[in-house]
Amino acid sequence: MAAPTTASRFARPLALAAAALAAGAAYTFFARPRPDPSPTSYGPVRIVATHPDASVNGARRITVALPATLAETLKTTPPVPFFFNVKNTDLVVARSYTPVHIDVQNRTMDLLVKRYKVGETSKWMHRRSVGDEIEVNGPLREWTLPAPSELSALRDAKDPPTLAMIAGGTGVTPFIQILESALGHSMSPDPTAAQSRPPASDAAAAWPRFSLIYAAPENDLLAKQQLDALAAKFPGRVSVHYVTNGRQALTADVLRDALPAPGQGMVLVCGPDGLINHVAGRRGWDSQGPLGGLLAQLGYRANEVYKF
Ligand SMILES: Cc1cc2nc3c(=O)[nH]c(=O)nc-3n(C[C@H](O)[C@H](O)[C@H](O)COP(=O)(O)OP(=O)(O)OC[C@H]3O[C@@H](n4cnc5c(N)ncnc54)[C@H](O)[C@@H]3O)c2cc1C
Structure with a gap:
């Protein structure tokens, strides 16, 4: 069998290295677990229900599943009121929403979102379906209710x-x-x-x-x-x-x-x-x-x- 040329001797390790780098990059982008939402970073939550609000034409109650760390934070009855920023990934803008119900057993929280005719993010939120992920950041507070x-x-x-x-x-x-x-x-x-x-x-x-x-x-x-x-x-x-x-x-x-x-x-x-x-x-x-x-x-x- 002919000895490999210098070029072909390097070709295989280089190809393997390139493949490893590509796999690493793919892991970084697709497989690495994204951080849970926190006051300092956005993280994903999944929509598990979305229903029209019974009393308002043009408002939806959107229920999202809480990742474990966030559920723990909210379980300990955090000071109120708090809100989450929701990223509108179509426009790269964020809007704030105030959870109106936390379900500690099922680890969910409800957002009540009114649809504004000229509002982009409220309409975007209304178009989300069960199973969709949204990026949220929180719980956040501007002020805390005193006793x-x-x-x-x-x-x-x-x-x-x-x-x-x-x-x-x-x-x-x-x-x-x-x-x-x-x-x-x-x-x-x-x-x-x-x-x-x-x-x-x-x-x-x-x-x-x-x-x-x-x-x-x-x-x-x-x-x-x-x-x-x-x-x-x-x-x-x-x-x-x-x-x-x-x-x-x-x-x-x-x-x-x-x-x-x-x-x-x-x-x-x-x-x-x-x-x-x-x-x-x-x-x-x-x-x-x-x-x-x-x-x-x-x-x-x-x-x-x-x-x-
Ligand atoms: C701390 C905080 C908590 C909030 N909690 C909720 C919530 O729980 N549920 C909810 O539906 N919204 C809430 N909002 C309002 C929400 O963040 C968005 O402003 C709203 O959904 C409209 O966003 P948009 O991008 O669709 O419209 P935009 O383009 O921002 O605005 C569209 C039009 O709606 C008007 N508008 C926006 N917000 C209000 C308002 N609150 N009252 C009257 N007119 C308004 C604007 O002046 C504008 O004319 C909260 C806002 C803040 C700051």
Whole structure:
């Protein structure tokens, strides 16, 4: 047999090396396990259900399976409210969504996503199907709800303090999350998920009373059935007031009736800019801005109010 030439002697090892490199690169791109989602990195979660919200035309409840590490984080009743960023991989933009139900037994969480006609990511989310993976980053927090005992504004409170929440549109989602966490009551429409929320153990549970004012058109009230069920289950502890005939119907009288008096609670406001301006004055880009609007007229102080 003829001795191999120098070229053919190197050809085989080079080919093997090239194949090994290619395999390594393929492993890096396709086979290496991607990290679970965390506050510092995006990771994949799989959609296991997606259904229209019963009360809103144009909103979907999207249930995703939680990877083990994320399920552990959320099982220990993390401080609320928290949200996840979801990457729209068609446009390489991200939008934030607030989980409205965590199921610890089945290791899932529900996002409630309203579809905006001119919104790209909400429409993209509505087009996702069961089995699709989405990239999420979280849980993230801009602010953490304190217990009443942590608030200097409540030092002279005479009544059991009330946590009041004023929401417009999808601004209700952090409040649904706070209520589920505080009361250990499932906010899933699925009755089999009723016992799957861990008992509340964080600052939210320390609030004796909750009052939610929810402003949105009648056919735009997200999770209305769950909110009504909550008010029925906890009479005296939870009250829900709907304002369905426009922002102008959110008057000082409506607020006076539904809110704790100044010094007797805390008021959270979340929704479109117009609603926040009307109720509590303009929020700064990276600050709360001065308290204004109806709450200032009614005598609340800035340290009793938080604007999302
Ligand atoms: C911390 C946080 C939590 C959020 N949680 C949720 C949630 O649980 N469910 C949910 O559906 N959305 C939530 N949002 C809003 C969400 O992140 C997106 O802004 C929304 O889905 C629209 O994105 P888009 O790309 O489809 O539309 P965009 O192109 O961003 O906007 C489309 C149009 O919708 C208007 N718009 C966007 N968001 C709102 C809003 N919240 N209220 C009124 N008008 C709005 C915009 O002004 C614009 O005219 C949250 C936002 C933040 C910052």
